[in-house]
Amino acid sequence: MHFTQSSKIPNIYYRPEQTLCPSCNLPLKRDHILWHKQVIFSTGAKNLVNWAYRCPKITYPGSKKIFKSLKADAVHLKYRRFSRELVARIGYQHFWHHRTMYEIYDWLINDLHLKISAREVA
Numbered sequence: 001m002h003f004t005q006s007s008k009i010p011n012i013y014y015r016p017e018q019t020l021c022p023s024c025n026l027p028l029k030r031d032h033i034l035w036h037k038q039v040i041f042s043t044g045a046k047n048l049v050n051w052a053y054r055c056p057k058i059t060y061p062g063s064k065k066i067f068k069s070l071k072a073d074a075v076h077l078k079y080r081r082f083s084r085e086l087v088a089r090i091g092y093q094h095f096w097h098h099r100t101m102y103e104i105y106d107w108l109i110n111d112l113h114l115k116i117s118a119r120e121v122a
């Protein structure tokens, strides 16, 4: 069994916290996707999409500077395939309820309805 690629997975878009160019004060323009990744939260999988923005004045000096979401970068660094919140919940099950990996896997599949493999849990 492996992770199901579903079109029903919601997209979460990140954009820079800053909306105006610090040089010309014009609204920043959406430029390209910096990265996108799928992260599994205890509520299910989400596609995180981080957009890079830049100054709308293309010829303006410094317009090549890219603005991006700091929050998204923090998410990118912290989370791998699983959200920190889900990892914490798995750890809780493991240490406090002394559940085996198999029991945790069962809990994730049947109680949280996540489509993940036993290998991923381990």
Ligand SMILES: [Zn+2]
Pocket (backbone or CB within 6 Å): 021, 022, 023, 024, 025, 026, 055, 056, 057, 060
């Ligand atoms: Zn500008």
